[in-house]
Amino acid sequence: MSLTLADKVVYEEEIQKSRFIAKAAPVASEEEALAFLAENREPEATHNGHAYKIGLLYRFSDDGEPSGTAGRPILHAIEAQGLDRVAAEALRRAPKVPLVERVGLAFLVPFAEVGRVYALLEARALKAEETYTPEGVRFALLLPKPEREGFLRALLDATRGQVALE
Secondary structure (H helix, E strand, C coil): CCCCCCCCCCEEEEEEEEEEEEEEEECCCCHHHHHHHHCCCCCCCCCCEEEECCEEEEEEEECCCCCCCCCHHHHHHHHHHCCEEECCCCCCCCCCCEEECCEEEEEEEEEHHHHHHHHHHHHHCCCCCEEEECEEEEEEEEEEEHHHHHHHHHHHHCCCCEECCC
């Protein structure tokens, strides 16, 4: 099972009068990783080496350090700890959580059944995007893949089958 970070983390250490700052964060896409790197760049730093891994996609940079001495070791640290969807390097001390694959689900419910759907979503602590249409409310949500079938059964039961899956 892959892991990812529970939240952003920062770690600082001084070694031989050089200050090292390691920052890491969970990310869901390459765009999020690049945004994190841009937002967390240390402008005063001589080098901003980095790495990220998202599934099979990975990137690293030595940022002017001798080739292979910054980015690749950071990537190795990510992989050695079984992490995925991670940007940067402050990994060893960071709290980690299981990486749960999520799947999208969209469905249309008549207005008369919307209250039941709200109750079902609230009971399972799920958040959904809602769009009102002339036929009812369209819900779109992401849920853990192993829970999809159980949620569908509960949805059909709660709405007495009055739901149109998209």
